[in-house]
Amino acid sequence: xxxxxxxDAGSYVGSDRVPGGPTEEGSGLRxxxxxxxxGLALAVVLTIASFWAVETHAIYRPGAAVxxxxxxxxxxxxxxxxxxxxxxxxxxxxNSLALAFGALIVCLVVFGSLWVMSHLNHNMxxxxxxxxxxx
Amino acid sequence: xxTSALHLAQDPSFGSPQLARHEASGHGEGGxxxxxxxxxxxxxxxxxxxxxxxxxFFATYAVLFKSTAGGPSARELFxxxxxxxxxxxxxxxxxxxxxxxxxxxxRSQKWTQVALLVTxxxxxxxxxxxxxxxxxxxxxxxxxxxxxxxxxxxxxxxCHGVHVSAGLLWLGxxxxxxxxxxxxxxxxxxxxxxxxxxxxxxxxxxxxxSLVYLVGTLPPELxx
Numbered sequence: 001x002x003x004x005x006x007x008d009a010g011s012y013v014g015s016d017r018v019p020g021g022p023t024e025e026g027s028g029l030r031x032x033x034x035x036x037x038x039g040l041a042l043a044v045v046l047t048i049a050s051f052w053a054v055e056t057h058a059i060y061r062p063g064a065a066v067x068x069x070x071x072x073x074x075x076x077x078x079x080x081x082x083x084x085x086x087x088x089x090x091x092x093x094x095n096s097l098a099l100a101f102g103a104l105i106v107c108l109v110v111f112g113s114l115w116v117m118s119h120l121n122h123n124m125x126x127x128x129x130x131x132x133x134x135x
Numbered sequence: 136x137x138t139s140a141l142h143l144a145q146d147p148s149f150g151s152p153q154l155a156r157h158e159a160s161g162h163g164e165g166g167x168x169x170x171x172x173x174x175x176x177x178x179x180x181x182x183x184x185x186x187x188x189x190x191x192f193f194a195t196y197a198v199l200f201k202s203t204a205g206g207p208s209a210r211e212l213f214x215x216x217x218x219x220x221x222x223x224x225x226x227x228x229x230x231x232x233x234x235x236x237x238x239x240x241x242r243s244q245k246w247t248q249v250a251l252l253v254t255x256x257x258x259x260x261x262x263x264x265x266x267x268x269x270x271x272x273x274x275x276x277x278x279x280x281x282x283x284x285x286x287x288x289x290x291x292x293x294c295h296g297v298h299v300s301a302g303l304l305w306l307g308x309x310x311x312x313x314x315x316x317x318x319x320x321x322x323x324x325x326x327x328x329x330x331x332x333x334x335x336x337x338x339x340x341x342x343x344x345s346l347v348y349l350v351g352t353l354p355p356e357l358x359x
Binding site for chain 2: 029032033036039040043044047050051053054061062064065068069071072075076079080083084094095098099101102105106109110112113114117
């Protein structure tokens with residue numbers, strides 16, 4: 001089995017028999033199962049870390065929310081790589097670029113909304129003052 | 136041998152990257168790309184648009200998080216044990232779905248059906264837990280009409296639940312189609328899309344359990 005094939009043999013849903021005979025195919029399957037198991041293990045570790053971060057005083061408490069955000073982004077990355085097989089391979093470039101654009105829009109929507117709304121909130125006249133002005 | 140005839144016959148690019156690369160290298164030469172690549176890419180674009188829709192719900196929730204209108208706050212409502220069990224169900228379900236794709240790759244009807252059944256049962260368990268949580272909230276007078284915070288919470292998490300329900304219907308269809316029609320190339324394309332959908336739902340759940348449930352139950356003085 002050539003190196004070129006190794007490089008491309010990430011999980012193919014519905015791959016036909018690969019060239020190279022049954023023993024090598026068996027090892028390919030084992031490698032793929034190992035990939036999923038590694039992804040599962042990493043996801044479990046990050047999930048436990050997130051639930052632990054809520055309670056613990058081991059991390060600086062005011063940083064807990066940021067720690068949870070970082071852990072969430074890390075776990076999403078693990079899912080993308082190990083379960084969805086989005087990688088930096090050249091033949092995955094279209095998928096990664098689409099993902100990058102999606103991530104950009106998500107950040108714009110979420111942080112943009114929070115930013116704009118907090119400013120509006122800050123500049124708004126409190127309701128009871130507004131009532132006084134009208135009367 | 137003409138490629139188009141081969142495509143119609145059995146789609147030879149399946150699992151044979153050398154052939155696929157010959158047709159379309161991904162560097163602007165050759166092509167058209169094999170159907171499996173085109174189908175997967177198109178569905179990936181759809182999933183990203185779905186994620187962008189969820190991001191709008193996340194933004195709404197984040198903006199309205201403190202607008203409880205005197206009603207119960209996130210910290211008073213959320214039960215993290217329930218969230219942890221839901222998370223475990225969905226993560227295991229996603230893993231089982233991965234095992235199903237490997238079984239499809241091996242053309243094993245038995246293991247495909249077993250893995251998909253496990254995927255579905257775990258997804259169903261997740262839905263039951265979520266429904267119990269929602270009905271518990273409503274019974275405590277914390278329904279979606281109580282406050283802006285609860286409206287946005289039910290919209291965001293409920294929308295994910297609706298996706299999971301739709302995924303379960305799709306999963307049942309895939310099991311029936313694999314059983315009745317075998318590992319036909321078009322059925323495998325559908326299954327590729329399904330597995331992408333199911334894994335993407337788990338990614339959205341990661342954001343929900345971290346940013347809605349865990350951040351929501353932090354003491355108020357720790358929140359920005």
